[in-house]
Amino acid sequence: MRWEPITKPRQIRNVAPNMPDYAKAYAEFSWDKARAQLDGLPGRRGLNIAHEAIDRHAAGARRGHLALRWLGRHGEVRDFSYADLHLLTNRFANVLRKLGVGKGERVFLLAGRIPELYVSAIGAIKNGSVFCPLFSAFGPEPIRQRIGIGDGRVLVTTVALYKRKVAELRASLPSLRHVLLIGSEQQIREIPDAHDFGQLMNEADSRFEIAPTDPEDLALLHFTSGTTGTPKGAMHVHQAVVAHHMTGYYALDFHPDDVFWCTADPGWITGTSYGIIAPLTHGITSIIDESDFDAERWYGILQDQKVTVWYTAPTAVRMMMKVGTEVIAKYDLSRLRFIASVGEPLNPEAVVWGQKAFGLPIHDNWWQTETGGIMIANYASMDIRPGSMGRPLPGIEAAIVRQKAGAVEVVTDSGVEGELALKPGWPSMFRGYLHEEARYRKCFAGGWYLTGDLARCDADGYFWFVGRADDVIKSSGHLIGPFEVESILLEHPAVAEAGVIGKPDEVAGEVVKAFVSLKSSFSPDEQLRRDLLGFTRKRLGAAVAPKEIDFVANVPKTRSGKIMRRLLKARELGLPEGDVSTLEGA
Ligand code: PRX
Numbered sequence: 192m193r194w195e196p197i198t199k200p201r202q203i204r205n206v207a208p209n210m211p212d213y214a215k216a217y218a219e220f221s222w223d224k225a226r227a228q229l230d231g232l233p234g235r236r237g238l239n240i241a242h243e244a245i246d247r248h249a250a251g252a253r254r255g256h257l258a259l260r261w262l263g264r265h266g267e268v269r270d271f272s273y274a275d276l277h278l279l280t281n282r283f284a285n286v287l288r289k290l291g292v293g294k295g296e297r298v299f300l301l302a303g304r305i306p307e308l309y310v311s312a313i314g315a316i317k318n319g320s321v322f323c324p325l326f327s328a329f330g331p332e333p334i335r336q337r338i339g340i341g342d343g344r345v346l347v348t349t350v351a352l353y354k355r356k357v358a359e360l361r362a363s364l365p366s367l368r369h370v371l372l373i374g375s376e377q378q379i380r381e382i383p384d385a386h387d388f389g390q391l392m393n394e395a396d397s398r399f400e401i402a403p404t405d406p407e408d409l410a411l412l413h414f415t416s417g418t419t420g421t422p423k424g425a426m427h428v429h430q431a432v433v434a435h436h437m438t439g440y441y442a443l444d445f446h447p448d449d450v451f452w453c454t455a456d457p458g459w460i461t462g463t464s465y466g467i468i469a470p471l472t473h474g475i476t477s478i479i480d481e482s483d484f485d486a487e488r489w490y491g492i493l494q495d496q497k498v499t500v501w502y503t504a505p506t507a508v509r510m511m512m513k514v515g516t517e518v519i520a521k522y523d524l525s526r527l528r529f530i531a532s533v534g535e536p537l538n539p540e541a542v543v544w545g546q547k548a549f550g551l552p553i554h555d556n557w558w559q560t561e562t563g564g565i566m567i568a569n570y571a572s573m574d575i576r577p578g579s580m581g582r583p584l585p586g587i588e589a590a591i592v593r594q595k596a597g598a599v600e601v602v603t604d605s606g607v608e609g610e611l612a613l614k615p616g617w618p619s620m621f622r623g624y625l626h627e628e629a630r631y632r633k634c635f636a637g638g639w640y641l642t643g644d645l646a647r648c649d650a651d652g653y654f655w656f657v658g659r660a661d662d663v664i665k666s667s668g669h670l671i672g673p674f675e676v677e678s679i680l681l682e683h684p685a686v687a688e689a690g691v692i693g694k695p696d697e698v699a700g701e702v703v704k705a706f707v708s709l710k711s712s713f714s715p716d717e718q719l720r721r722d723l724l725g726f727t728r729k730r731l732g733a734a735v736a737p738k739e740i741d742f743v744a745n746v747p748k749t750r751s752g753k754i755m756r757r758l759l760k761a762r763e764l765g766l767p768e769g770d771v772s773t774l775e776g777a
Pocket of ligand 1: 668
């Protein structure tokens, strides 16, 4: 089916878009001009994300402006002005300094959306340390791997998460010097070798001067997954903030009076780049909801908090579509001006549904952990072609490429599928995978950064997502490496071989499905299946563990022993098996 383009009015809710003319903005853009929108540290002492996000506003006219409004699970509300965040993040920076945690050292955060997370993130960056979030739905194994690879020096988490997921790992994490726990004094006293976050904060000085910061100093470490191997720690530097700020302006259309709500989990990069940094650099108000998705709760928040710009994800949109539009009519959403979505393909139906449900289309945009910020987007002023990710941000050169005999060729014919590639050089570009130079280098060829996504570009420069070029799985917007799941399955005494794929799912996009062959002394039955599901869930956490497990006589492999996940997927979906000439035994 062909979807009609959605044309845009000149103004939306009486607000003129920041980018009235895409071609003009793209032609006139320079990163130097974008950098000039930020202040830099006083006395020309460099560029620090925390200064741009908090301190410069706390020292100016936005001092008393609401920076974060936190909505607790049980109806609590806590407000933080820019001045409040200035003092709190100063305190946390002093906590780290007093513990002897310095520049470049990694501070891990394992928590849901609680105020302490936001304070710790900016406080760590202020101290010159590196903020590294972990997904709170991870089980012990993904946590152990990431803190281990990242040489985590500090972990901030809650008592409950610590007891459930971290306590058992402590001995296997030699780099981890300090665990800071959020909870009641009494609970924390009972845990050996841990600090009380609240107590340290109370005792800390609320004055702090940010040390000179080179724009290339490491600020953020975000883990992502590949088809094989361990998780990859994508390193980002302080000047990424130039891209966070610029994309907030163009792709999310931030205006000074906006109330912004990013629904992303803080354990993933969207939760940092847009859940924390970008809106703060603009001095606007962000809403943080501690709870997970609930359609009516969300509409209530949009109404009561007078949200103007809303950044969400396709899985959430699909869940809203299931609930239907009738319920939306009960809410006054007249303040809502701009809706954007990221993380997985946004069905054209969903874009159009937004128009019907909210009177506003949903603007798809595209980026990755490696790119640090939005790269391709649909803009407030630009007509939407439903199903397209939009056009590259100013300052971003994107192309469709093909690799032929070791060379990279740019596909100039419109509509032809190839790998999506970007010309390196934007400020939020990752600077490497921690400790994995070779894996980093493999991402580049012929002067391009190769994204691992397949896409098409039409004659007007709109990009269309086709699929992944590799086997990574996208479930509810979360990237999952099949190898990580297979490795845990292999640790079960009954499992001989395991192959893991993403099985298409109407709501989550994909769900994790495993195919397992058993050692000869075990036979497949329901009890064993349940046992395996429980085993992986306990080790990996609900978000990463397989939802389905099938027993097979053999897991198909190439002659060199590589699992043929594509074949497993084709068989699962009843599709042609394609070239199986390398199949073992073929
Ligand atoms: O495959 C693309 C998909 O998500 C991948 C990046 O995932 P991650 O590193 O977890 O980044 C999170 C920040 C967005 C991409 O390589 N993806 C992202 N956005 C879209 C998308 N797929 C289709 N359409 C999108 N808009």
